[in-house]
Amino acid sequence: MYDILRKYIDRVTSAVITDEEFVYIEQAFDVRKVKRKQFLLHEGSVCRYMSFIASGAMRQYSIDNSGNEHITTLALEGWWISDRGSFYNVTPSRYNIDAVEDSTLLVANLERINLLKEQSLTFLKMAHILDQNHSIAAQKRIEASVSYSAEEKYNYLVQAHPEFFNRFPQSMLASYLGLTPETMSRVRKQVLSR
Amino acid sequence: MYDILRKYIDRVTSAVITDEEFVYIEQAFDVRKVKRKQFLLHEGSVCRYMSFIASGAMRQYSIDNSGNEHITTLALEGWWISDRGSFYNVTPSRYNIDAVEDSTLLVANLERINLLKEQSLTFLKMAHILDQNHSIAAQKRIEASVSYSAEEKYNYLVQAHPEFFNRFPQSMLASYLGLTPETMSRVRKQVLSR
DNA sequence: CGATTCTTTGAAAACAGTCAATCTGTGTGG
DNA sequence: CCACACAGATTGACTGTTTTCAAAGAATCG
Numbered sequence: 001m002y003d004i005l006r007k008y009i010d011r012v013t014s015a016v017i018t019d020e021e022f023v024y025i026e027q028a029f030d031v032r033k034v035k036r037k038q039f040l041l042h043e044g045s046v047c048r049y050m051s052f053i054a055s056g057a058m059r060q061y062s063i064d065n066s067g068n069e070h071i072t073t074l075a076l077e078g079w080w081i082s083d084r085g086s087f088y089n090v091t092p093s094r095y096n097i098d099a100v101e102d103s104t105l106l107v108a109n110l111e112r113i114n115l116l117k118e119q120s121l122t123f124l125k126m127a128h129i130l131d132q133n134h135s136i137a138a139q140k141r142i143e144a145s146v147s148y149s150a151e152e153k154y155n156y157l158v159q160a161h162p163e164f165f166n167r168f169p170q171s172m173l174a175s176y177l178g179l180t181p182e183t184m185s186r187v188r189k190q191v192l193s194r
Numbered sequence: 195m196y197d198i199l200r201k202y203i204d205r206v207t208s209a210v211i212t213d214e215e216f217v218y219i220e221q222a223f224d225v226r227k228v229k230r231k232q233f234l235l236h237e238g239s240v241c242r243y244m245s246f247i248a249s250g251a252m253r254q255y256s257i258d259n260s261g262n263e264h265i266t267t268l269a270l271e272g273w274w275i276s277d278r279g280s281f282y283n284v285t286p287s288r289y290n291i292d293a294v295e296d297s298t299l300l301v302a303n304l305e306r307i308n309l310l311k312e313q314s315l316t317f318l319k320m321a322h323i324l325d326q327n328h329s330i331a332a333q334k335r336i337e338a339s340v341s342y343s344a345e346e347k348y349n350y351l352v353q354a355h356p357e358f359f360n361r362f363p364q365s366m367l368a369s370y371l372g373l374t375p376e377t378m379s380r381v382r383k384q385v386l387s388r
Numbered sequence: 389c390g391a392t393t394c395t396t397t398g399a400a401a402a403c404a405g406t407c408a409a410t411c412t413g414t415g416t417g418g
Numbered sequence: 419c420c421a422c423a424c425a426g427a428t429t430g431a432c433t434g435t436t437t438t439c440a441a442a443g444a445a446t447c448g
Contacts, residue, residue: 039262070341085340131325135278138332145339146372147264183404185428377436379396
């Protein structure tokens with residue numbers, strides 16, 4: 001179960017973590033199983049966990065004034081999911097996080113994460129790189145959402161995350177791109193007819 | 195000159211940095227002056243510097259296939275500007291960064307930043323918080339650009355960054371919000387007439 | 389001033405969204 | 419095993435918002 005996390009840490013830090021150091025990490029994270037459609041975070045409550053997805057698929061979304069869902073994050077096994085703002089600042093979240101597939105998570109609360117950062121230099125390094133990558137990815141998504149047409153957004157997703165297409169329903173991908181399911185369907189038809 | 199940076203570090207880390215520690219930081223950063231319209235980064239080259247804006251105003255933007263500019267970042271004194279992806283991974287950037295006003299920057303290259311993170315725990319902490327804040331802000335911007343109408347985007351900017359309005363021309367604010375200057379002008383008229 | 393840059397305005401076109409109906413596939417219960 | 423229900427995807431017609439193009443009007447700076 002913890003293997004995937006271990007491999008992940010090795011990969012992003014470009015190092016091989018020692019058994020002694022990994023013990024701290026194992027101790028910090030609990031295994032938690034969530035069933036499809038089950039919530040990990042509800043709008044209005046504080047995001048208490050930083051969660052590593054060992055298996056499954058999760059999504060994060062907000063609901064606007066008109067009641068429409070807007071997916072901000074789609075995540076598969078080997079990714080982290082959390083509302084960083086809520087988690088680090090211990091403030092109520094404006095997002096919901098739920099499971100798109102039955103999933104297994106490794107979760108740790110803020111106290112454990114902070115302790116872990118002191119105990120394990122490798123974990124600290126990983127957390128840092130994680131934030132950097134998250135920043136960089138967020139930058140790209142801003143660019144895509146601001147400057148791309150519906151078709152360009154679709155193509156961007158095909159190129160950037162082809163694996164999403166067999167894991168998430170098309171309507172979720174649409175929401176992730178900021179499109180309606182209808183527009184998504186039409187764009188898809190367009191693109192495939194070439 | 196370095197005072198603003200020092201105050202900034204104290205503020206974000208919720209601590210008071212010692213003189214001994216700040217010496218390392220002073221040594222790592224060079225003062226660099228850029229005139230209005232002068233470039234700090236050109237698309238295609240590697241972003242070599244992490245820059246703290248001591249005074250002035252800067253912007254970061256990309257140019258799409260149709261030749262349209264899309265501003266991804268607007269930054270004033272007391273903010274950092276850099277293409278993190280390019281800087282940390284030492285890869286060519288797809289962005290341009292130039293000065294909107296004559297500006298004074300404190301710049302450090304990757305080697306110096308990495309060294310500094312080893313020398314100063316406070317700086318490491320700051321860098322970490324910086325990335326977190328950047329992530330959180332990016333998240334908000336994605337949400338805004340995906341789920342807000344032109345008018346809502348305008349109001350969001352008024353509320354989130356009122357100071358931008360006397361520092362950047364309206365057309366840049368439009369680009370920052372993913373709108374055309376014309377739409378921005380019309381929305382502004384709408385909003386002001388209430 | 390004169391020149392450049394930025395903003396506003398108008399009219400038309402394009403793009404994506406909305407609403408509603410139909411279609412498709414999958415899984416469940418009789 | 420079939421029939422039905424349900425969720426997701428597609429299609430069509432229409433609407434509305436934003437963009438585009440073009441021109442005129444401010445504002446700013448040397």
